[in-house]
Amino acid sequence: MHLLWYGEKKLDESSELHNLYYRQLDSKTQELSPIEWVTPGIYPLLSVGDSGDMVYSWMKTALGNQIVSRFRPENGTFAEAVPVATVPEISPVFEAFRSGSRWFTVWLAQYGADKRDFRLEGAHSDDDGKTWTRFEISGLAGRDIGSLQIVSDEAGHILMAATGRKRLPGVETKQDVFLVRSFDRGDTWETMSEIRGGTTLGKTVPAKMDLSQFSARNPVVAFGEKPGEVLFVWEDWRDIRGKLYASLSNDYGRTWALSNVPLTADDGKSYGLRFEPNALFFSEGKFHVIAERAVDDTFTQKELVELSVTAEDLTRLAKAGQSRTSLDTKDNQDALREREKGFWKAMEDKDFEATYAYLDPFFRARVPLQRYLSMMGKIKYDASEVESVSIDGSRAEVVAKIKASIPAFKAPTTGETLSQPEREASVKSHWLWVDGNWYREFLVESRGIVFSRY
Numbered sequence: 001m002h003l004l005w006y007g008e009k010k011l012d013e014s015s016e017l018h019n020l021y022y023r024q025l026d027s028k029t030q031e032l033s034p035i036e037w038v039t040p041g042i043y044p045l046l047s048v049g050d051s052g053d054m055v056y057s058w059m060k061t062a063l064g065n066q067i068v069s070r071f072r073p074e075n076g077t078f079a080e081a082v083p084v085a086t087v088p089e090i091s092p093v094f095e096a097f098r099s100g101s102r103w104f105t106v107w108l109a110q111y112g113a114d115k116r117d118f119r120l121e122g123a124h125s126d127d128d129g130k131t132w133t134r135f136e137i138s139g140l141a142g143r144d145i146g147s148l149q150i151v152s153d154e155a156g157h158i159l160m161a162a163t164g165r166k167r168l169p170g171v172e173t174k175q176d177v178f179l180v181r182s183f184d185r186g187d188t189w190e191t192m193s194e195i196r197g198g199t200t201l202g203k204t205v206p207a208k209m210d211l212s213q214f215s216a217r218n219p220v221v222a223f224g225e226k227p228g229e230v231l232f233v234w235e236d237w238r239d240i241r242g243k244l245y246a247s248l249s250n251d252y253g254r255t256w257a258l259s260n261v262p263l264t265a266d267d268g269k270s271y272g273l274r275f276e277p278n279a280l281f282f283s284e285g286k287f288h289v290i291a292e293r294a295v296d297d298t299f300t301q302k303e304l305v306e307l308s309v310t311a312e313d314l315t316r317l318a319k320a321g322q323s324r325t326s327l328d329t330k331d332n333q334d335a336l337r338e339r340e341k342g343f344w345k346a347m348e349d350k351d352f353e354a355t356y357a358y359l360d361p362f363f364r365a366r367v368p369l370q371r372y373l374s375m376m377g378k379i380k381y382d383a384s385e386v387e388s389v390s391i392d393g394s395r396a397e398v399v400a401k402i403k404a405s406i407p408a409f410k411a412p413t414t415g416e417t418l419s420q421p422e423r424e425a426s427v428k429s430h431w432l433w434v435d436g437n438w439y440r441e442f443l444v445e446s447r448g449i450v451f452s453r454y
Contacts, residue, residue: 003023016041101126121136163216197259209238238394246309248311272291289307332391429441
């Protein structure tokens with residue numbers, strides 16, 4: 001067993017406070033080798049191969065901030081540090097792996113004054129770290145990478161599962177999932193971005209909704225038993241509560257045999273994946289996923305669960321997923337219109353226990369009824385009319401015209417008397433399809449805060 005870690009201590013070997021250390025554990029004798037200082041740095045990164053071990057670090061040098069490597073041959077000592085690349089700033093997304101005898105390291109570089117020019121870069125070596133060839137995954141340029149999982153084989157197939165998001169000033173963007181592929185041991189790279197869509201027995205097809213409004217993140221990928229068999233699994237919030245979706249390939253991710261298959265049921269729970277380590281593996285004829293399941297809609301406690309599926313299970317789940325119909329029907333629009341009318345009628349009647357029941361379960365899980373009631377009553381609502389209803393998947397936008405006023409009251413802190421005359425306004429709200437009904441998404445308008453997680 002190989003151990004690498006970083007500690008905070010000034011040493012004779014280094015003027016830096018943060019340094020990386022190495023030692024080995026003999027699995028037979030349970031004896032530990034002496035602790036060895038390796039290099040300055042705060043990101044301990046280690047890859048193990050048949051010929052030895054490769055340690056990587058990002059550190060300050062006379063030439064600027066650099067990623068460096070040190071190779072330790074089997075039963076030998078560490079060679080001198082070798083510069084891999086000069087990179088002014090990197091994020092904690094910093095990975096290492098091998099494909100055959102080729103060593104790889106991949107990192108998320110941050111350029112520009114605001115460090116928002118994100119570049120997923122890497123380097124590989126065919127001579128045990130003596131020289132390095134640098135590359136960039138251009139298909140992900142400009143995206144902040146939130147997670148990165150990598151699998152490779154001896155034949156030169158490399159797959160990277162990534163969470164990515166464009167960070168644009170003043171624009172709210174959602175995370176999405178991507179697959180990066182190489183079929184020639186990293187000489188060339190392809191990025192697949194159109195992964196999410198409708199459930200199909202075959203290639204990805206457009207979904208019955210705009211998926212960009214729902215987050216997807218923390219994808220994982222694993223090889224199966226047969227050559228070319230690959231399963232790609234991710235956390236998807238298109239159903240308002242988090243679910244796991246999967247796509248299966250029989251040709252190393254070139255095409256999909258099954259696409260966007262829901263792995264988790266509608267059981268009132270939210271499922272997710274950790275951004276590390278890789279939670280998907282193949283064993284004893286099945287793919288196994290280690291997932292997180294929220295105990296309730298507060299998301300404050302989670303439990304680990306294991307999901308196991310075969311290719312046959314995935315086909316059955318795909319067929320069931322295909323039977324799902326669109327929520328954007330006239331009956332659903334009429335039902336949502338009645339829900340909006342009911343909410344505003346309760347507001348006019350000051351029946352705030354009734355309005356509380358219309359609100360989304362994530363808000364109700366975090367804010368008890370009595371606390372909600374204590375916040376209500378200062379605004380007087382006199383009339384309302386639903387103007388429009390627009391359903392897009394599990395989320396809908398409703399616009400209502402209301403008349404409201406604020407009767408005179410004394411401010412509790414200043415004693416000042418405050419009031420507002422009646423005025424008419426159009427109010428936009430969002431409704432979420434959860435537990436077989438539409439619920440109004442609670443919004444703290446002054447701060448743009450919601451309690452849902454999609």
